[in-house]
Amino acid sequence: VEYYLGNIERQQHLNAFLEVWSDEARAQADVVDAKLAAGTAGPLAGMVIGIKDVLAYAGHSLQSSSLMLDGFKSLYTGTAVQRLLDADAILIGRQNCDEFAMGGSNESSYFGPARNAADAERVPGGSSGGSAVAVQADMCLASIGSDTGGSVRQPAAFCGVIGFKPTYSRISRYGLVAFASSFDQIGPITRSVADAALLTQVMAGPDGMDSTASQREVPAYSQQLTPASHYRIGYIADAVDSEGLNPEIKAAMETQLDLLRGQGHVVEPVDFHYLDVMIPTYYILTTAEASSNLGRFDGVKYGYRAPDATDLESLYKKSRTQGFGAEVQRRILLGTFVLSASYYDAYYTKAQRVRRLIKDKTDELLRQYDFLVLPTTPTTAFKIGEKQDPVSMYLADIFTVQASLAGVPAISVPVGEDENGLPIGLQVMAGAFREAELLAFASLLT
Numbered sequence: 295v296e297y298y299l300g301n302i303e304r305q306q307h308l309n310a311f312l313e314v315w316s317d318e319a320r321a322q323a324d325v326v327d328a329k330l331a332a333g334t335a336g337p338l339a340g341m342v343i344g345i346k347d348v349l350a351y352a353g354h355s356l357q358s359s360s361l362m363l364d365g366f367k368s369l370y371t372g373t374a375v376q377r378l379l380d381a382d383a384i385l386i387g388r389q390n391c392d393e394f395a396m397g398g399s400n401e402s403s404y405f406g407p408a409r410n411a412a413d414a415e416r417v418p419g420g421s422s423g424g425s426a427v428a429v430q431a432d433m434c435l436a437s438i439g440s441d442t443g444g445s446v447r448q449p450a451a452f453c454g455v456i457g458f459k460p461t462y463s464r465i466s467r468y469g470l471v472a473f474a475s476s477f478d479q480i481g482p483i484t485r486s487v488a489d490a491a492l493l494t495q496v497m498a499g500p501d502g503m504d505s506t507a508s509q510r511e512v513p514a515y516s517q518q519l520t521p522a523s524h525y526r527i528g529y530i531a532d533a534v535d536s537e538g539l540n541p542e543i544k545a546a547m548e549t550q551l552d553l554l555r556g557q558g559h560v561v562e563p564v565d566f567h568y569l570d571v572m573i574p575t576y577y578i579l580t581t582a583e584a585s586s587n588l589g590r591f592d593g594v595k596y597g598y599r600a601p602d603a604t605d606l607e608s609l610y611k612k613s614r615t616q617g618f619g620a621e622v623q624r625r626i627l628l629g630t631f632v633l634s635a636s637y638y639d640a641y642y643t644k645a646q647r648v649r650r651l652i653k654d655k656t657d658e659l660l661r662q663y664d665f666l667v668l669p670t671t672p673t674t675a676f677k678i679g680e681k682q683d684p685v686s687m688y689l690a691d692i693f694t695v696q697a698s699l700a701g702v703p704a705i706s707v708p709v710g711e712d713e714n715g716l717p718i719g720l721q722v723m724a725g726a727f728r729e730a731e732l733l734a735f736a737s738l739l740t
C-alpha cells in the first residue's frame with residue numbers, strides 16, 4: 295500500500311485518481327495481514343486495486359467525473375466491488391474517466407484529462423483512462439473499469455496494459471452507473487492475464503440484484519490458463535486493410551499472426567462485411583439508451599442543483615444545462631432525437647435490426663473459429679486536444695464496438711510499441727461465455 299501511495303503521490307500530474315483512500319487502504323492492509331497470519335485470507339488478499347468513478351462504494355463519493363453528481367455519496371456498494379472486498383482486496387481510490395463514461399480520451403472529464411504515462415502530452419484513452427494509466431504507472435496493481443464500446447480495452451491498448459471485457463451479463467451491473475444498459479459491462483485492467491482471470495472470476499456470477507446477470511456458473515478461469523496447442527484463428531481482413539489503420543499497428547498484428555502460424559495454429563482471413571455500419575449502429579443505440587438512463591439526473595434526487603432556479607421546470611433545465619458537460623448533452627440530444635416518434639423507425643428500429651445482423655455474423659464466425667483477432671485501435675495514443683471533432687473521436691471506436699454490439703468477450707493485449715514508444719494493443723474476441731479459452735489464448739500473446 296505504501297509503495298502504491300508513493301507512486302500516486304509522485305505522479306499527480308497524470309491526474310489518474312480523483313480521490314485516494316490512504317487511511318482506509320492502510321487499515322484494510324492491517325486487516326488482511328492479520329487474516330494472512332491466521333490463514334483465513336481471501337483469494338485477492340494484498341491486491342491493491344483502484345476503481346473507476348462509475349462504481350458504487352457505500353459512503354464514498356461517486357461522480358462519474360461529472361459536475362452533475364457533485365457531492366453525491368453512494369448509499370450502497372455494487373456487487374462487483376463488494377465481491378472484491380469480500381475476497382480481501384485493498385481498494386486504494388477512485389479513478390478519473392470520461393464524463394458518464396462517454397468518450398475515448400478521458401478529455402470529457404469534469405476534472406480534466408488524465409495523461410498517458412508514456413507521454414504526458416497524450417491521452418491515456420477512455421473512458422477508463424485514469425484506470426489504465428494507474429496500472430501503467432504502477433499506482434495500483436489493477437483497476438476495475440467499465441466497457442460499453444471499448445472503454446476498458448482501448449485505454450488498456452493506449453497504456454500498454456491488459457484490458458478485458460467479459461461477455462455481456464457475466465458480471466452484475468448492480469452498482470455501475472448506467473450508460474447504455476444493453477452494452478455496459480464491468481472489466482479489469484491489469485498487467486498480467488492471470489490477474490485479469492482472477493479478478494473476473496471473483497466479480498462474475500449470478501446476482502439477485504441484477505436480473506440480467508447470467509445464471510451460468512463461473513469457471514475457475516485462473517486455473518485454466520494453459521493454452522491448447524491447436525486453435526483456429528480468424529483475423530478480420532477488412533479491419534487490417536482499412537485505410538485509417540496505422541501501418542505500425544498493422545505490422546505488429548501481422549507479426550503476432552505469423553508467430554501463431556509458426557506455433558501450428560490455423561490462421562485465416564475472414565470477411566466481416568459490416569465494418570462501415572458499426573459506428574452508426576453503436577452510436578444510435580447507445581445514445582438512445584443514455585438519453586433514457588440519464589433522465590434520472592433532474593437536480594432533485596442526486597448531486598448538483600442549479601442555484602438560480604425559479605420553478606420546477608427551470609430547476610430541471612438549469613441543473614441539466616449546468617451539470618452536464620458538452621459531450622453528455624450532445625448524446626442526450628442525439629438519443630432523444632433517434633427515439634422521437636417521427637424518427638424512431640428510421641433510426642432506432644433500424645439500428646436494432648443492424649445490431650442483430652452484426653451479432654449473428656459475429657456469432658457465426660466465432661463458431662467457425664475459436665477466436666477473432668483484430669487491432670484494438672486504429673492509431674496509438676493521440677495528443678490531448680488533437681481530436682476536436684466529435685465524429686473523429688467516434689470513428690476511433692471502429693474496432694472495439696463489434697464485441698459490444700455482439701455481447702461477446704474481448705481482450706486487448708499489449709504487443710509492442712510504435713516508433714515513438716507508444717504502446718500498441720491487439721484485440722481478441724471469443725464466443726459468448728468462452729472467457730476461459732480467451733484468457734488462456736491471450737497468455738500466448740504476452
Ligand code: GLN
Nearest residue numbers: 395397398442443444445
Ligand atoms: N468511446 C466509446 C464511447 O464514447 C466507448 C465508451 C465506453 O465504452 N464507455 O461511447
